[in-house]
Amino acid sequence: MEQHSDTFLENASAALKNSAQAERRDFIALFAPLIRTAAVEGFAEFDTLRAHVKRVRQHSLDHLEYYLGKFEHEAVHNGNHVHFARDGAEMNSIVLEICQQHSARRVAKGKSMVTEETGLNSFLQRAGLQVMETDLGEYIIQQAGETPSHIVAPALHKSAGEIRALFQSKHDLGARELPETVDLVSEARQVLREHFMKADVGIIGANALIAENGYSMLVTNEGNGDLCANLPRVLIVCTTIDRVLPLAQDATAMLRLLVRSATGQAQTCYTSFYSGPRRENDVDGPIETHFVLLDNKRSDILGGDYREMLECIRCGACLNHCPIYTSVGGHAYGWVYPGPMGSILTPLLTSLEQSNALPNACTSCGRCAEVCPADIPLPDLLRDLRHEETTKKLNAPRWRRGLKMHAWLARHPPLYQALTGMVIPVLNLFGRRRGSFKRLPLASGWTGQRDFPAPQKGTFMQLYKAKLKRQAAQEAKRNHEH
Amino acid sequence: MNEHAEQHVAPPRGIRVALFVTCLADLLRPSVAFASIKLLERAGCDVIVPLQQTCCGQPAYNNGNYEDTIPLAKQVIATLEGADYVVVPSGSCAGMITHHYPKLLEGQWRDRALQLAANTFELTVFLAEIVRIKAPGKAFPKLPAVTYHDGCAGLREMGIREQPRQLLRELCGIEVKELNHSDVCCGFGGTFCAKMPEISAKMVDDKLKNVMATGAGILAGGDLGCLLNIAGRARRHGEDIEVRHIAELLCQDLDTPAIGQGT
Incomplete structure (x- = not known):
């Protein structure tokens, strides 16, 4: 992107x-x-569960290679193909290659921030594929030629009116006006249904990868992920290496935190686990399934100071x-x-x-x-x-130098106090009547938007030292009188 | 309830308290520090004001200049560590000393930082939970309604929420008129407000809207940074609100012009 x-x-x-x-x-x-x-x-146990999941995530990241190996082994055993992609370009090429192997023309896509990261849609489109986003929010912004403004609710920035205008310009509506929000939703559903049926390849993301059984887990509220996963002949799950968790119960524990934090629900409408391709007696499901696991600098992050960021569950x-x-x-x-x-x-x-x-x-x-x-x-x-x-x-050099100078001055109390003791009374003199300044040299960052409250008649240190001096003089006078 | 405070029993009278004035009170509003001294003395403390103090180092630290913050942190520790307690009339500076100094320092200095952190309290926490200050003999003057701004660092790092309200109730007989969305930042954020002034202005406008909606005549708070920001924006928009630090209110000092108000 x-x-x-x-x-x-x-x-x-x-x-x-x-x-x-x-x-x-x-x-x-x-x-x-x-x-x-x-x-x-x-949910009474939120904090306890948060601490538990944190430990699990830390453990998984500590042993990432092991759990990725375990996941790969189990997923392959289930009949999946597992690919590792070093960067976005590699992920995109792997996906394109799979599409080409199947002579695919149409792709139905579930919501995936990872593929936004790699710019997968435009890459596939440039190669001649028709890619349709099927999450309602993603579909809307795809039609509008925009990008997500929120990781969970990608079209959060658009009003119903804007969406109506968009559908009116992009869809063949005839005389229909789509007056209510529900009409907008059913219009999108209608368009998307057709696409699900025609798609050759489905691409979805994952909220977790489960090492013990080689499954991926996905939560949605629209069920579009499941249609992408089950209707086309080929399924490709695109996600990142840091999503792996040891056990299925770890994934469901994380889920309890994720959904409450994301949408305030106890559970999303759909929570799905994907095991692999259709088996002999299955009536539906994809014929071939792939996992494409992206690194894109996550290995570097793992070894660095920002490692905790890999624990993010994208809520x-x-x-x-x-x-x-x-x-x-x-x-x-x-x-x-x-x-x-x-x-x-x-x-x-x-x-x-x-x-x-x-x-x-x-x-x-x-x-x-x-x-x-x-x-x-x-x-x-x-x-x-x-x-x-x-x-x-x-x-900006002026900020860097200014802050350095301030810290230096603060480390030299006599100089700091002498300087501030000169400036503050002057500011007081000019500002005390009005009580604040509309403009002040060197402070435009502040005064551009708000007045600068005028200081009192001296610095505390000035006033306090003067007070101590007065007290000492009085005491000396008293002692002298006795 | 502040966990940090629970471990302490009410101290005997005559304990030595070092006041960390904070640079904003030193430069822009000494009345906050004088009011703090008065309150502490009234609560039976011997107040000392170490004269070598300047700033806790938040400007450099929050901007990621750790190298220049470290010697300043050491200087503050050496300046303050002799007293029984250190009291700070600011949640964010108290948070800097108690939470961030130990993160910045290593070895012996870290131990000293932790020792200091254990004895350092924000003013309202110290008055409400450690020395348990009593109401003054004289009746409190009739005040306009008061609303309260919770500074973010005080609220989240130092667990300050009930203490100032309790003090206003017990010392001044005032029940705070609560702000809607009181847990949302006012947009000050130290240098943030000057580096991203437009965003900061939107945030302080939201805050001011909630302040004015309470119908209160006074906005009190425990952090001068936030108060200068809110008062400055109120002045710019001609909003009729007196902005004051909680220490001044508790001291019944209403003669000092409110923040940003003329004489």
């Missing part, structure tokens, strides 16, 4: 000016935390609870993964040079870490990325 994270501030500025979308984001900011809180509070709770994400929306982040998790993943999966604004889109408020079902210290990882940014001198 094309990246424009380097213009985050401009993207954000444009997003803030789109008031219709801003209103919908405000609604999500209120609504999503409510349903998540209700679901989590209704989107950090997005829904981040006041910056809900202010500017997912597109501002300029790549596949937005919000707090995206501000960490984007620099790791692309480069910090292209995306160093993202780790700065954080006030360290800690709300993301509080709700993260994988218990990832997101604000700490974001700060560590800012550390890397400043070490590599990627941030």
Whole structure:
């Protein structure tokens, strides 16, 4: 996917000016935390389970090679083909090759952020394949030529009115006007049904890979994943190596956290386990099945300081609870993964040079870490990325130098106090009448949006030292009088 | 209830408390530090203000400049560690000392940081749970309704939520009019508000909307950063709200002009 994270501030500025979308984001900011809180509070063991799943995830990552080997062995035993792809380009070529082997023309695709990461759709389309997204949200943005703005709800940014206009321009509707939301859904269902029946290859993602039995697990609310998996002749599951868990019960334990955190449900409408191709007496199912497991720098992340990020289960709770994400929306982040998790993943999966604004889109408020079902210290990882940014001198020199100078001054108390003791009374002199400044030299970042409250008549240190002096003088005077 | 506080029994009178003023109170609002001293003395503490203190290092630290934060952290530790307790009139600076210094430092310095962290408290936690300050003899003047802003670091790192409300109730007879979405950041975030001013402005506008919706005349809070941000935006928009630090309110100091207000 094309990246424009380097213009985050401009993207954000444009997003803030789109008031219709801003209103919908405000609604999500209120609504999503409510349903998540209700679901989590209704499940007494959430925190215990979170700690348990964290240990399981850590263990799986500690022994990733073993569990991947075990998964591969079991999956092959079940009749699957297992491929490993070093990077996105390799994943795309493997998928294309499978499609070509079967002379496929049509692909039905389930929702997969991994294939957004690798740009699979456009790659297959360039090779002449017809690729249809079948998740309703993904279908909408595919029709609109847009990218997901949320990892769970990709078309979150679009209103019913926009979707209606889109269908009116893209579908042959005749006299139908699709007045209600339900009409929009059935219209999409109708179009998608036909495609499911005609598709030669189905491509889906996975929420987990289970090492003990070689199955993959997928949750959806629309059932489109199952139609992609069962109707076409060939099934390809595209996911990443870090999804592997030792046991089936680990996957279901993770599921309890995932669904409550993502949509506030206790369970999604569909939870499916895919074992492999149709067996001799099966009445349906694909004839051939493949797993394509992508690395794309995850091995590097595993060996580095941001390893905990691999424990992310892609629930989107950090997005829904981040006041910056809900202010500017997912597109501002300029790549596949937005919000707090995206501000960490984007620099790791692309480069910090292209995306160093993202780790700065954080006030360290800690709300993301509080709700993260994988218990990832997101604000700490974001700060560590800012550390890397400043070490590599990627941030603006005036900020870097200014902060360095401030820290240096703070380490020299007499100088610091002498300097601030000169500046503060002057600011007080000019500001005390009005109480605040509309403009202030060197502080345009602050005063562009808000007044700068004027200081009181001196620094505390000045006033306090003066007070100590007065007290000492009085005491000396008293002693003298006695 | 702050877990950190539970392990401490109420101390005898005459304990030595070092006040960490914080740079924002030092530079922009000394009345917060003077009010803190008054409250601590009223609670029976001997307050010392180490004169070598400047800033806890959050600006550099939050921007990822760990190298320059480390010597500053050591300086703060050496300046404060002699006292029985360290009290900080800011949740975020208290969080910096108690949670982030130990992460930054190694070896003996880490041990010293942990020792200091164990004795360091945010002001309202210290007053409500450690020294259990009593209501003053004199009646509190009639106040406009008060709403309260929970700073994020105080709320999530330091477990501060009930303590300021309890103090306002017990010392001032005020029941806080709660803000909707009080757990959402006001958009300050240290240098964030200057680096991403447009996004920050959207966040502080959301906060101000909720503040004004309470109908309260005073917004109190425990973190000057947030309060300067909210007061500055309120001034810019001409919103009629007095923004004050909780220490000033608890001290019944209403003569000092509110943050951003003229004389």
